Amino acid sequence: MTPVTTSTDTPNAVLSIRIADALRVAILSGELSPGERIRQEEIAEQYGASRIPVREALRILVTDGLVNMVSNSGAWVSSLTQEECSEHYQIRERLEPLLLRYSLPHLAPASRERLRALAEEMKATKDIEVFMRLDREFHWLSYSGASTNTLSDIIERLWNTTQPYRRVFTRMVRVGGIDATHLEHELLVDAISRGDSEDAERILLGHIRRTRIELDRHPEVFTHDFD
Amino acid sequence: MTPVTTSTDTPNAVLSIRIADALRVAILSGELSPGERIRQEEIAEQYGASRIPVREALRILVTDGLVNMVSNSGAWVSSLTQEECSEHYQIRERLEPLLLRYSLPHLAPASRERLRALAEEMKATKDIEVFMRLDREFHWLSYSGASTNTLSDIIERLWNTTQPYRRVFTRMVRVGGIDATHLEHELLVDAISRGDSEDAERILLGHIRRTRIELDRHPEVFTHDFD
DNA sequence: GTAACGTCAAATGTATCCATTTGCAAGGGA
DNA sequence: TCCCTTGCAAATGGATACATTTGACGTTAC
Structure with missing residues (x-):
């Protein structure tokens, strides 16, 4: 889905893609639940990165349909009615x-x-x-x-x-x-x-x-x- | 497709969304052609912004299927065989x-x-x-x-x-x-x-x-x- | 002449810092 | 008591500056 890299192991890919992969796994495994809020700063700290690659990761996950983002408000794990x-x-x-x-x-x-x-x-x-x-x-x-x-x-x-x-x-x-x-x-x-x-x-x-x-x-x- | 805002006129939306909208219009109108390279710096200068919102705009357009991005390489208008x-x-x-x-x-x-x-x-x-x-x-x-x-x-x-x-x-x-x-x-x-x-x-x-x-x-x- | 290597420039990726927006909560008025 | 207003805090949005990667060109050795 994302370029070249596979989602299971991406040891030396670009940081934003690695973060996206990790979050994708977390969502699909049930570790993160639908509707749950995702705070940029929190994720950044968790992966020892700045917020920029986190934001890119979130946009990648929007492409995957796994995350919803709203301007000036935040990001949530996608949920379905x-x-x-x-x-x-x-x-x-x-x-x-x-x-x-x-x-x-x-x-x-x-x-x-x-x-x-x-x-x-x-x-x-x-x-x-x-x-x-x-x-x-x-x-x-x-x-x-x-x-x-x-x-x-x-x-x-x-x-x-x-x-x-x-x-x-x-x-x-x-x-x-x-x-x-x-x-x-x-x-x-x-x-x-x-x-x-x-x-x-x-x-x-x-x-x-x-x-x-x-x-x-x-x-x-x-x-x-x-x- | 993108949150709240409509794509035709978004006078006071977030910058990244405004840029995405402008690029989308450019692509759909034929002003930008399939396979054409999109340079972040160029777009940034064109809209008087920094490259950050341009990158976000490009990711939005990836979601729309209108742009392809490759890590450490660049972005192109999507083209189809x-x-x-x-x-x-x-x-x-x-x-x-x-x-x-x-x-x-x-x-x-x-x-x-x-x-x-x-x-x-x-x-x-x-x-x-x-x-x-x-x-x-x-x-x-x-x-x-x-x-x-x-x-x-x-x-x-x-x-x-x-x-x-x-x-x-x-x-x-x-x-x-x-x-x-x-x-x-x-x-x-x-x-x-x-x-x-x-x-x-x-x-x-x-x-x-x-x-x-x-x-x-x-x-x-x-x-x-x-x- | 060709192929391989090294250097350099251009473009992308990331971190830090500052601006802006939003939502909540406390306070005051009807 | 309820509602509206105001202000503050937290989170996101954006700009500048720096790091890293890539690809191309020129050089050199075979």
């Missing part, structure tokens, strides 16, 4: 099948095998954080054949902004009862293995749509008090 | 019908009348800049009933990043021969007037798709030398 979250999912319903279509013809056999393995691992685990990490790896591996820029970026933003709510949802609602998800993953792996774009697109759309509809039925996810 | 442009249009094909669906139920009768008038004006004009302005007003008016945030922002970005190429395309290829466009606009106005979401979605998809396919057949648009 239930309606906005539903909107994000509807966008994903329309875009992710397209990304999968771009990717599918270029997926190596090894990737298809790995997809099957990931689906199995997800069935096995009980740990929510592990599940979320595997789920993310699964879907992004299925998209890894695509050489798109904009499309991948948009979808990554949507994954990121909805992640805190997906976490709460999984924790509160789905505890133990995610059978349909596993079935859909299996169907997806099959369609991908067969190279059947059309079928894969349809399954993926349904997969996302079902989650959206389930989320629509649980407003408590959005009134949940993070911390 | 033919493949990327096609990608942007494919995203629009999937998303704009959704936005129209959000908007349609809340469009006032006055807006529907105005849409019809705009379609007529477009048929009448020969001036490309006028046509582009009317076309933009037309489509965005059709979306004005939607109270979405993310979806509108994504689509606006896609309109913005493709605008330079749309301009060249209209100038080089479509001179005089845009009958199908006018017919589709009329069909769209009709479907909207009837409140027929499904039909409107289908027409809009075809409208965008046809332009994409036509663009795909004209690589010279992307080798065109801007200046």
Whole structure:
């Protein structure tokens, strides 16, 4: 998303990018919660830097959709209303099948095998954080054949902004009862293995749509008090 | 897109936002061309400011998709390859019908009348800049009933990043021969007037798709030398 | 003649200091 | 008691000055 550098380890990148990466991890891991205020001075002190690179970092995160900034007021971790979250999912319903279509013809056999393995691992685990990490790896591996820029970026933003709510949802609602998800993953792996774009697109759309509809039925996810 | 302030006139907004607005206008009007380098110092001098707000402005424009920045190297007006442009249009094909669906139920009768008038004006004009302005007003008016945030922002970005190429395309290829466009606009106005979401979605998809396919057949648009 | 190295200039990145804005709280008046 | 006004403190916005990086040009060695 950001230039050259990967987000996991950026030992000697430009300071503003390193700070952005660290904050991104903090937000996605749940360490920083939606709606939480981010004070420039505080972050600057925390990383032993001045406020300038912190401000740049915050603007980078605005680009990622993870932070909101208001002039002369401050910055907050992005938060979504239930309606906005539903909107994000509807966008994903329309875009992710397209990304999968771009990717599918270029997926190596090894990737298809790995997809099957990931689906199995997800069935096995009980740990929510592990599940979320595997789920993310699964879907992004299925998209890894695509050489798109904009499309991948948009979808990554949507994954990121909805992640805190997906976490709460999984924790509160789905505890133990995610059978349909596993079935859909299996169907997806099959369609991908067969190279059947059309079928894969349809399954993926349904997969996302079902989650959206389930989320629509649980407003408590959005009134949940993070911390 | 940016907080509170509108982009057309922001007399007393924060400096970085004013600079961003000015640069955005310069890019969209064609004054700055894709691939053109943007030097911080130059812009700073031009607006009588220091480089700090210029950098913030550039980051805002990165969010808008209008500028690319590379660490320790510089900033350039975004440019698209033919493949990327096609990608942007494919995203629009999937998303704009959704936005129209959000908007349609809340469009006032006055807006529907105005849409019809705009379609007529477009048929009448020969001036490309006028046509582009009317076309933009037309489509965005059709979306004005939607109270979405993310979806509108994504689509606006896609309109913005493709605008330079749309301009060249209209100038080089479509001179005089845009009958199908006018017919589709009329069909769209009709479907909207009837409140027929499904039909409107289908027409809009075809409208965008046809332009994409036509663009795909004209690589010279992307080798065109801007200046 | 070519390739590799070193130096230098131009542009970006960062820190420090000061200006401006905002929001809250205390005080006074109706 | 409520509301409006005023003033102060905290946080953000911006300017100047300095550090760092990059790429290009010229030199030198092979």
